[in-house]
Amino acid sequence: MRSSVDRLEQQVSSQSDDLVRLQQAEREVQATRTLYETFLTRLKEATVQRGLQQADSRVLSEAIPGRYVSPQKSRIVLVSVMLGLALGAALVFMRQFMNKGYRTADDLEAGTALPVFGQIPKMPIKRRSHLITYLNDKPASAAAEAVRNLRTSILLASPNQAPQVIMSTSSLPGEGKTTQAICLAHNFAGLNKKVLLIEGDVRRRTLNEYFKVESNKPGIVTALGRESGDISDLVVRDPRMNVDVLLGEKSTLNAADLFSTGKFDEFLDRMRDAYDFIIVDTPPVLIVPEARVIGQSVDAIIFSVAWDRTSRLQLKESLRQLDRAKLDVAGLVLAQIDPAGMKRYGYGGKYGTYSTYSSSYYDQ
Numbered sequence: 164m165r166s167s168v169d170r171l172e173q174q175v176s177s178q179s180d181d182l183v184r185l186q187q188a189e190r191e192v193q194a195t196r197t198l199y200e201t202f203l204t205r206l207k208e209a210t211v212q213r214g215l216q217q218a219d220s221r222v223l224s225e226a227i228p229g230r231y232v233s234p235q236k237s238r239i240v241l242v243s244v245m246l247g248l249a250l251g252a253a254l255v256f257m258r259q260f261m262n263k264g265y266r267t268a269d270d271l272e273a274g275t276a277l278p279v280f281g282q283i284p285k286m287p288i289k290r291r292s293h294l295i296t297y298l299n300d301k302p303a304s305a306a307a308e309a310v311r312n313l314r315t316s317i318l319l320a321s322p323n324q325a326p327q328v329i330m331s332t333s334s335l336p337g338e339g340k341t342t343q344a345i346c347l348a349h350n351f352a353g354l355n356k357k358v359l360l361i362e363g364d365v366r367r368r369t370l371n372e373y374f375k376v377e378s379n380k381p382g383i384v385t386a387l388g389r390e391s392g393d394i395s396d397l398v399v400r401d402p403r404m405n406v407d408v409l410l411g412e413k414s415t416l417n418a419a420d421l422f423s424t425g426k427f428d429e430f431l432d433r434m435r436d437a438y439d440f441i442i443v444d445t446p447p448v449l450i451v452p453e454a455r456v457i458g459q460s461v462d463a464i465i466f467s468v469a470w471d472r473t474s475r476l477q478l479k480e481s482l483r484q485l486d487r488a489k490l491d492v493a494g495l496v497l498a499q500i501d502p503a504g505m506k507r508y509g510y511g512g513k514y515g516t517y518s519t520y521s522s523s524y525y526d527q
Contacts, residue, residue: 263474266505268497271468274475275482280320280465280494281313285501286342291372294342295403298349310346313496317347317463320493326462328431328441332454334481335447336367338469339498344444345373347465352405356439359398362411363445363457365418370410370444374401382410387426392433407438418446422456431460448481455488463493470500 265271268279284306288297301307318325331344341364348360361383362370371378376399386394386409398407414421421427434441443461445454458464464485468478485492 263476264471265468265473265475265478265497266471271495271497275478275495277466277482277492278316278320278494280316280496281309282497282500283309283313283339283343283346285470285499291369292375294345294373295349295401298346299403306346310350313343313465314347314350316494317465320463326493327435327439328443328461328463330363330443330445330454330458330461330464331467332445332458332464333447333467333469334449334473334477336450338447338467338473339496340447340467341369341373341444343465343467343496343498344442345370348406348440348442349404351440351442357437358406359434359438359441360406360408361441361443362409363422363443363453365411365414365421365453366446366451368411368413370408374399374408376410378410380410380412382412384412384414384421387421387424387430392430392437419452419456422453422460427457428460448484449477455484455490458485458488458490464490465494465496466492467496467498470497471504472499 265274268282272279286294286297286306288294297304298307298310317329320326329347331340331347333340344360348358351358360370362368363383365383368378371380380399381397386397394407394409398409400407431441443457445457448454466481482492
């Protein structure tokens with residue numbers, strides 16, 4: 164019995180030693196596996212990094228001296244020039260296509276079959292009250308000479324007798340008709356003629372801004388109510404211009420009805436005996452009917468067309484309305500010409516093809 168117990172104890176002791184050695188071997192295996200996995204991971208990372216650093220290209224053949232291949236400068240320049248010309252032509256065509264106004268006297272005459280009496284540049288003034296001062300200070304300017312050309316055309320238009328009562332009108336407001344009327348009156352007065360300037364636009368009444376007078380001064384309405392031809396107390400005389408100015412006046416009557424009565428004809432008949440020339444500034448044709456009414460009593464109608472602004476359709480409709488009223492336009496005036504715009508559109512300077520010679524004849 165004792166021997167059996169001793170033998171069992173020896174077996175247990177031997178198994179304990181074996182277990183310790185087994186556990187130690189397992190720990191060594193685990194450490195070796197961890198170290199192996201670490202080295203394997205680093206090996207893979209190094210392999211991937213090496214693959215990324217390798218170039219994707221390879222040398223097929225060595226470079227040898229030869230001819231110039233690219234870029235082909237001559238071809239690039241040629242293509243650029245052609246594209247530039249095409250783009251420029253397209254822009255010019257687009258601007259011409261979008262243009263609905265008139266830029267030259269030839270174009271205006273061709274589009275209306277009416278003579279162009281004058282081409283007046285835009286007046287270089289900031290305020291309306293500066294207009295007369297400019298005309299006095301710059302008698303040899305391009306604008307002043309243009310007005311003289313207009314005056315000459317008007318006087319020579321009628322072979323028998325020059326028109327005495329002249330109407331200035333346009334299609335829409337702001338197209339130069341009032342400036343045209345004042346310049347004509349100023350120019351006729353320069354010939355030592357007795358001139359009366361009538362403001363027929365009694366709705367807007369803007370002449371007072373040119374002559375620095377109050378807008379409520381009695382004028383044309385009061386004059387039409389008088390039986391006598393004395394209007395000396397009604398006219399405005401600006402010391403800068405030897406012209407009698409009869410301002411527009413607010414009326415209880417409709418403006419068209421005011422001029423439709425026989426009193427306006429009678430008034431003009433009396434004024435014909437008192438003045439050499441009578442200039443009537445009327446409202447625009449397309450806005451109100453007064454221009455067609457006043458036109459029945461005048462000798463000549465001068466129609467102002469704003470340069471590059473009055474559309475062909477507007478001018479056509481204006482002339483159609485005047486024609487239906489049995490009124491003939493004596494001549495057109497291309498007004499408010501922009502010299503810089505003329506050059507920009509390729510029409511030359513102040514007077515188109517004559518701009519080369521203008522500097523020796525005109526003061527600026």
